[in-house]
Amino acid sequence: MASFTIEKRAKANGDFSYRCTVRVKENGEIIHRESKTFSKKEVARTWGKVRCDAIEHDSVLKSNKAVSIGNLLNLYYEDTDLWSRTGRTKRYVICMLMDCDISKIKSDSLKTSDLIEHCKNRRASGAGPSTIYQDIAYLRSVMKKAAPVWNIEANCHIFEEAVPVLMEMGLVGKSQRRTRRPTENELDKLKDGLLQRMSYRPNGMIRIPFIDILDFSILTCMRIGEVCKLKWDDLNADHKTILVRDRKDPRKKEGNHMIVPLLGGSFDIVMRQPKTDELIFPYNSRSVSAGFQRVRNELGIADLRYHDLRREGASRLFEKGYSIEDVAQVTGHRNLNILWQVYTQLFPHKLHDKFGD
Structure with missing residues (x-):
């Protein structure tokens, strides 16, 4: 202890x-003096x-070079600089791992x-390989x-040894590539259901234009x-384009802005929205997706x-003859x-249409 x-x-x-002398004793013996x-x-x-405070702080760090994984996860949780930049899925997983x-x-x-x-326990609770892979x-x-x-x-180097073993055992795995697209019948039913949801609006409840947003998303x-972060100031009506700010990019978390063409009727959908806010669609994205899920x-x-609506939109562009480079300009x-892997293999039978079979 320092004194x-x-x-x-x-x-x-x-x-x-005045001469100040600092001493550190351990088991009754002086081990440090200044x-x-x-x-x-x-x-x-x-x-x-x-x-004295600095010496004791350093000694705590040295005596606690290793902590429980739970404490380590909690340190991450309490660090605002780290936690505020963490996505919802990662936040959920970290909180779950603490328990x-x-x-x-x-x-x-x-x-x-x-x-x-850990992976076997998670599998026993019903989690799939791709979900468990997120844990790891x-x-x-x-x-x-x-x-x-x-x-x-x-011991973060253990993962280099562990991940190949976990994959070989089938305990973890990458998520399956989705090929799901809504059928025309499903979209018609969804729009009817969303229209009914829009007509039922208790007092004080914001009326979300679900159908406009659904069509615009596709x-x-x-x-x-x-969609729910688009701003009127970023709209170029002359060119029928809009600046999408901070598009998702695994290599760049912020500042990934991109000018996107408003194809089809998407520009008309924008222009019929009321200018009551700086946002074109001033609604909570979770509320929009929750309404969609309830109707579904x-x-x-x-x-x-x-x-899947994003995949549907890209697939339609491919089917209209747009190149991969053209579609990338829209999807980001x-x-x-x-x-190439995800979108061009969705409906191979559509190739027959090009030959008139």
Whole structure:
């Protein structure tokens, strides 16, 4: 434990100086000593307190180089600079991991067998390989920050050994590539259901133009979060384009702005929206997707997500003859290979139409 003493000393000219000595003892023996002389006693006392606090803080870090994974996850949770930049899915997974048995393991003692046990427990609770893969990926992300951010030892290198084993065992895996598109009949039913939902509006409830937003989402291939952030100031009516700010990009989290053409009837949909706000669609994106999901469930339409409308829009562009580069200008994909893999193989039988079979 660190402590300090102050010794008053007389100078030759009759003035006094104050020598502050800081000592650190362990098991009754002095293991560290340092001192400094000041002209004023209060300055010496302040220096002694600051040095003792700093030494004890350093000793705590050194004696706790490893913490439980749960504590490490909590440090991430409490760090505003990290947490505020974390997406909803990762936030959910991190909070969930805090309640799992793996959170009790020391950060420097994590083994492949611990990860295998966690994955088996998650599988037993009904989670699929792609969902469990997120657990491992987000845990790895947090543990890689342990040393540089908090000076905590963490065995983050274990994932290089563990992930191939987990994949070979079938405990984790990449998500299946979706090919789901809504049929014309499903879209008609959805629009009828959404129209009924729009007509039923209790007092104080905001009327969301679900059908306009649904059609706009398909025509522009935009994510619902992007749709609900579009601004009137970013609309170029002469060119029929709009600036989409901060489009999703795994390599760049912010500043990924992109000018997108408003094709088909999407420009007309924008122009008939009332200018009551700086946003063109001033609605909560979660409320829009929740309304879509409720109508979908009531209609019994299986395995259709709002994000599938983005795939539907891109597929229509391909079917109209647009090139991959053209479609990427609308969807915002930087990796053209994704468009090739995901969108061009949706309905191979459509190729027959090009030959008139």
